[in-house]
Amino acid sequence: MPRVGLFIPCYIDQFYPQVGLASWRLLRRLGIEVEFPEEQTCCGQPMANSGCAECTRPLAEKFLRIFGKYDYVVAPSGSCVSMVRNHYAQWLSGREGFDHLRANTFELCEYLVDVARVSKIDGDFPCKVGLHMSCHGLRELRLARSSELMVKPFNKVRFLLGQLRGIEIVELTRPDECCGFGGTFAVNEEAVSCLMGRDRLADHERAGAEIITGFDTSCLMHLEGLIRREKKPLRVMHVAEILEQARLS
Amino acid sequence: MIGHAEKAAPFAANEKRAHWHDQALWFVRLKRDRQAESIPEWEELRQTASAIKAHTLSRIADYLEEFERNATNNRIQVHWACDAAEHNAIVHKILADRGITRLVKSKSMLTEECHLNPYLEARGIEVTDTDLGERIVQLRHEPPSHIVLPAIHLKKEDIGELFHKELGTQAGASDPKYLTEAARGHLRQKFMAAQAGLTGVNFAVAETGGFVVCTNEGNADMGTSLPRVHIACMGFEKLVPRSKDLAVFLRLLARSATGQPVTSYTTHFHGPVRGGELHIVIVDNGRSTILGQETFRRSLSCIRCGACMNTCPVFRRSGGYSYGYTIPGPIGSLLAPLRDPKNFASLPFASSLCGSCSDVCPVKIDLHHELYAFRQDMVRGKRVPLAKRLAMAGMSYVLAQTWAYRLAGGLMRGIVPRMPRALVYGPWNPWGRQRELPPMPRHSARGLIQRDLTQKGAK
Numbered sequence: 001m002p003r004v005g006l007f008i009p010c011y012i013d014q015f016y017p018q019v020g021l022a023s024w025r026l027l028r029r030l031g032i033e034v035e036f037p038e039e040q041t042c043c044g045q046p047m048a049n050s051g052c053a054e055c056t057r058p059l060a061e062k063f064l065r066i067f068g069k070y071d072y073v074v075a076p077s078g079s080c081v082s083m084v085r086n087h088y089a090q091w092l093s094g095r096e097g098f099d100h101l102r103a104n105t106f107e108l109c110e111y112l113v114d115v116a117r118v119s120k121i122d123g124d125f126p127c128k129v130g131l132h133m134s135c136h137g138l139r140e141l142r143l144a145r146s147s148e149l150m151v152k153p154f155n156k157v158r159f160l161l162g163q164l165r166g167i168e169i170v171e172l173t174r175p176d177e178c179c180g181f182g183g184t185f186a187v188n189e190e191a192v193s194c195l196m197g198r199d200r201l202a203d204h205e206r207a208g209a210e211i212i213t214g215f216d217t218s219c220l221m222h223l224e225g226l227i228r229r230e231k232k233p234l235r236v237m238h239v240a241e242i243l244e245q246a247r248l249s
Numbered sequence: 250m251i252g253h254a255e256k257a258a259p260f261a262a263n264e265k266r267a268h269w270h271d272q273a274l275w276f277v278r279l280k281r282d283r284q285a286e287s288i289p290e291w292e293e294l295r296q297t298a299s300a301i302k303a304h305t306l307s308r309i310a311d312y313l314e315e316f317e318r319n320a321t322n323n324r325i326q327v328h329w330a331c332d333a334a335e336h337n338a339i340v341h342k343i344l345a346d347r348g349i350t351r352l353v354k355s356k357s358m359l360t361e362e363c364h365l366n367p368y369l370e371a372r373g374i375e376v377t378d379t380d381l382g383e384r385i386v387q388l389r390h391e392p393p394s395h396i397v398l399p400a401i402h403l404k405k406e407d408i409g410e411l412f413h414k415e416l417g418t419q420a421g422a423s424d425p426k427y428l429t430e431a432a433r434g435h436l437r438q439k440f441m442a443a444q445a446g447l448t449g450v451n452f453a454v455a456e457t458g459g460f461v462v463c464t465n466e467g468n469a470d471m472g473t474s475l476p477r478v479h480i481a482c483m484g485f486e487k488l489v490p491r492s493k494d495l496a497v498f499l500r501l502l503a504r505s506a507t508g509q510p511v512t513s514y515t516t517h518f519h520g521p522v523r524g525g526e527l528h529i530v531i532v533d534n535g536r537s538t539i540l541g542q543e544t545f546r547r548s549l550s551c552i553r554c555g556a557c558m559n560t561c562p563v564f565r566r567s568g569g570y571s572y573g574y575t576i577p578g579p580i581g582s583l584l585a586p587l588r589d590p591k592n593f594a595s596l597p598f599a600s601s602l603c604g605s606c607s608d609v610c611p612v613k614i615d616l617h618h619e620l621y622a623f624r625q626d627m628v629r630g631k632r633v634p635l636a637k638r639l640a641m642a643g644m645s646y647v648l649a650q651t652w653a654y655r656l657a658g659g660l661m662r663g664i665v666p667r668m669p670r671a672l673v674y675g676p677w678n679p680w681g682r683q684r685e686l687p688p689m690p691r692h693s694a695r696g697l698i699q700r701d702l703t704q705k706g707a708k
Binding site: 012019025038042058151177180184191 | 253254257258261262264267268271275282285286288291292560562563566567597598599600601602603604605607608609618621623624625626627628629633637638641642644645648649651654658661662679680682683684685686687688689690692693694695696697698701
């Protein structure tokens with residue numbers, strides 16, 4: 001049995017604990033003996049995204065110290081996994097255990113499809129769902145084919161959701177346009193960020209979505225902030241929450 | 250200098266117009282998708298183009314000398330300019346020595362970069378931009394807002410008003426066909442009267458000493474066939490080694506730029522018109538400095554198709570002028586601060602790093618990763634406000650200590666819900682201007698997971 005460490009991003013830990021819990025329970029119910037190391041905090045992405053390389057270093061080192069010992073690391077976040085896979089080398093290149101960590105850190109859906117080889121998820125979810133393909137999972141981890149690339153279409157997240165009975169994944173006009181969160185971009189470029197977010201919501205509404213789901217709670221936090229301010233009849237759920245709830249029903 | 254966010258905000262605030270701008274450019278992106286889809290080997294073409302550019306840049310000096318030899322054999326006069334000032338002086342001298350006072354130009358972003366028009370106008374030369382979009386912005390005394398679609402920020406009504414004032418079209422007329430006919434008549438006179446024509450260069454070929462200019466309006470062809478003097482200006486990165494490389498780039502360029510299979514006019518120049526002169530001015534203007542920077546050198550592979558602008562969700566909602574540089578959008582957000590990091594410090598941050606630009610780029614410039622890397626340069630150079638750097642340092646300290654992180658998180662979740670709304674949503678909270686803050690739940694995820702474990706243990 002491989003040792004699997006669960007990384008719960010800081011903003012999920014603090015603001016969306018139900019997403020962390022759903023990821024934990026989902027993995028356990030699928031027979032994966034996942035562990036939650038208590039010392040974990042943040043992958044360092046806010047600092048890295050702001051260009052503050054030296055502020056990122058201690059967090060990258062901490063991550064390696066905590067998660068280096070696992071066979072696999074799983075996180076319900078595309079952008080945090082991308083941080084480890086695509087950006088950590090700047091601080092950790094050549095360190096003992098880093099190559100292993102980088103090669104074995106997976107986004108939750110990616111782990112389920114590519115490593116655990118989950119091909120069937122039993123459950124009902126009779127709702128109209130809009131799938132938000134967050135950019136880092138899409139273009140940095142290649143969880144799906146991005147609309148710019150002329151290669152064979154695939155979508156690992158949609159594959160998992162599609163297992164559920166009764167679910168209707170609505171068709172968006174722009175299947176993978178950015179929601180405008182972008183980390184510190186959301187506050188640095190507040191005006192453009194919010195307009196991007198509202199445009200995404202309009203696309204989901206037009207398509208008839210009742211729930212917007214995705215694999216990055218950070219984007220969903222931004223969209224939910226707009227939904228709640230404008231009192232729209234929409235809600236957001238992480239993919240892990242949907243998969244976990246559907247299994248329970 | 251005012252940053253991108255400040256200039257973008259008013260553009261985005263006019264939501265109706267911002268949406269119109271967004272839709273107009275998204276339409277071009279969709280056209281590009283349809284054209285790219287029609288080519289089974291599209292991704293292979295991109296890869297090949299990227300490799301050709303990387304190779305050419307790795308031995309650019311040799312290829313430039315080869316080009317010069319072959320161009321000279323073609324009776325093309327080759328001039329070298331190390332910067333914008335030298336470029337402008339060379340062009341002016343060619344014109345002044347021949348007593349030329351009327352110049353027609355087809356689209357050239359390089360001459361925009363060098364601010365050639367005002368330089369020549371100040372020396373008594375009438376310069377007419379002949380690309381329709383360029384002519385429109387020239388009449389408005391504005392720079393282009395997009396490198397391929399210079400007047401994309403304007404509606405047909407804006408142009409109707411401008412042409413009424415400048416070209417005497419009927420007041421209130423905004424029919425595109427009518428306005429285009431008027432522009433054609435006006436430009437025809439300029440072509441007939443011109444003594445020299447200036448063009449940009451899309452691709453120069455080292456092995457032949459010739460070059461290619463792509464337009465949709467045929468204006469470059471008019472401007473180089475009628476007058477006896479043709480001046481072509483190019484940044485040195487426009488070079489490709491062989492003629493057959495054009496087969497790769499010409500298939501990518503128009504499809505990426507406007508979603509056309511090929512530009513209406515693709516003209517190959519291999520020498521002057523009979524009895525005329527052909528000059529080519531090869532410009533560095535900071536390019537060799539970029540070439541020397543390993544992280545950013547790939548930005549010189551750019552073929553100026555503008556696809557990164559059309560796809561950029563930020564550009565579509567902030568407009569070309571919000572970047573404040575000749576080349577806007579993702580590629581401009583690299584090129585501008587590479588030239589002038591002080592004045593363009595905000596541009597690497599004018600991106601959500603969504604990566605659409607990198608996936609759409611026909612020469613596979615890793616645009617969003619270069620922007621990410623550039624942010625670190627800006628912080629190292631202290632071009633990011635001190636307050637922001639201190640905030641990040643504080644945040645890093647807290648997040649690095651598990652106890653401090655847990656304490657801070659617990660305090661925040663405990664206190665914020667008890668604070669008066671006016672205090673939470675004051676002007677100091679840019680997140681909360683148009684958005685609600687995330688929920689502040691009682692328990693953290695680690696708390697819930699711990700409880701789950703204890704309950705399981707009890708069972």
